[in-house]
Amino acid sequence: MSRISEERAIELYAEFRRTLPQAPVLPYAPYPNPFANRTFDPFLGQVFVQVANDVLRELANFINEFGGYIRRLDAWRWVQRSLLEDDKLAVIVEHVRPLAVLCLNSPYAIRGRILHAVCSVSQHASHYYRPPYGPSTWSGTHANFKQAQKLADRWNAWPAVCEALKLMNGESFSSLTGEYRNNHHHGQPRGIAIGYTSEVKRVAMPNDQESWSVGMRQPLSVEDLVVPLGLEHGFALSAFRAFLGLLEEQIAAAQET
Numbered sequence: 722m723s724r725i726s727e728e729r730a731i732e733l734y735a736e737f738r739r740t741l742p743q744a745p746v747l748p749y750a751p752y753p754n755p756f757a758n759r760t761f762d763p764f765l766g767q768v769f770v771q772v773a774n775d776v777l778r779e780l781a782n783f784i785n786e787f788g789g790y791i792r793r794l795d796a797w798r799w800v801q802r803s804l805l806e807d808d809k810l811a812v813i814v815e816h817v818r819p820l821a822v823l824c825l826n827s828p829y830a831i832r833g834r835i836l837h838a839v840c841s842v843s844q845h846a847s848h849y850y851r852p853p854y855g856p857s858t859w860s861g862t863h864a865n866f867k868q869a870q871k872l873a874d875r876w877n878a879w880p881a882v883c884e885a886l887k888l889m890n891g892e893s894f895s896s897l898t899g900e901y902r903n904n905h906h907h908g909q910p911r912g913i914a915i916g917y918t919s920e921v922k923r924v925a926m927p928n929d930q931e932s933w934s935v936g937m938r939q940p941l942s943v944e945d946l947v948v949p950l951g952l953e954h955g956f957a958l959s960a961f962r963a964f965l966g967l968l969e970e971q972i973a974a975a976q977e978t
Contacts, residue, residue: 724807724811725807725808725811729808729811730811730815733800733804733808733811733812736800737793737796737797737800737816740796740799740800741792741793741796743796743799744792744793744795744796744799745792745795746788746792747788747791747792747951747954748788748955748958749781749785749788750780750781750784750785750957750958750961751781752777752778752781753777753965755773755777755965755968755969755972756770756773756774756972759972759976761975765845765848766975768845769842769845769846769971769975772841772842772845773841773842773845773968773972776834776837776838776841776842777838777965777968779834780831780834780835780838780961780964781961783827783830783831783834784831784954784957784958784961787824787827787828787831787954787957788954790820790823790824790827791824791947791950791951791954793820794817794820794821794824794943794946794947794950795947797812797816797817797820797943798817798943798944798947800812801813801817801914801943810915813913813914813915814915817913817914817943818913818914818915821913821914821941821943821946822905822913824946824950825898825901825902825905825946825950826902826905827953828889828890828894828902828953828956828957829889829890829902831889831957831960832886832889832890832957832960833864835882835886835960835961835964836864836865836866836868836869836886837864838964839864839869839872839873839879839882839964839967840859840861840864840868840869840872840873841861841864842967842968842971843869843872843873843876843967843971844859844861844872846876846971846974846975847872849971849974849975850875850876850974851974859872866886870883873967876967876970876971877970878963878966878967878969878970879967881963881966881967882960882963882964882966882967884963885956885959885960885962885963886960886963888956888959888960889953889956889957889960890902890953893949894949894952894953897945897949898941898946898949899911899938899941901913901941911938911939911940911941912940912941913940913941913943913946914940914941914942914943915940916940917937917938917939917940918937918938918940919935919936919937919938920934920935920936920937920938921933921934921935922934922936
């Protein structure tokens with residue numbers, strides 16, 4: 722790791738702060754209050770309201786944090802362009818790489834959070850569907866796509882949520898980012914901005930013969946990450962809005978009972 726003086730590190734951070742206002746601000750997820758001026762029964766209804774308010778707030782917070790991370794990464798991208806080797810290495814190690822790792826893992830995490838939110842509100846809204854489909858066997862912990870569909874597919878708004886979620890963390894994002902998230906969790910990811918990594922891959926051969934390729938992988942360029950990350954942020958906003966549509970349908974059903 723490059724060693725620079727404390728004074729120089731402060732100067733570089735000051736340059737980042739001067740650059741940050743020039744970085745585009747991504748759209749914010751809203752903080753709606755769909756329960757305003759509505760009343761619910763004092764037991765099941767209040768639990769439903771509490772759960773829904775919690776997931777709405779936390780989803781909006783996470784998506785907006787993601788947008789902030791991308792903006793900071795973008796600003797550091799501009800700062801590092803004009804730096805000499807020691808300064809650039811220090812900025813990459815201390816700021817760019819940690820932000821990039823956080824950003825690259827966020828789409829998958831947000832998608833999982835939305836699936837959990839769908840399960841959470843749909844479990845409680847099941848009492849308001851006509852005819853009610855009874856208590857769920859979901860434990861309230863881990864949620865996946867299959868579980869979300871099982872709990873929410875009776876609602877008219879579910880297909881829009883489903884389609885929006887399919888766009889998140891998809892094959893295009895995986896390809897553009899060197900399958901970083903998957904390899905970060907289950908293998909050896911490529912470096913970010915610095916550091917070549919070795920790669921040994923099995924090559925398909927006829928007649929079940931075995932062959933391997935050995936090579937090196939270039940680090941991911943920060944220049945190439947900002948655009949796909951911005952697209953993922955947009956997909957996250959769309960999925961959040963679709964989820965809000967599902968929740969509003971469930972709230973309307975609760976008001977009719």
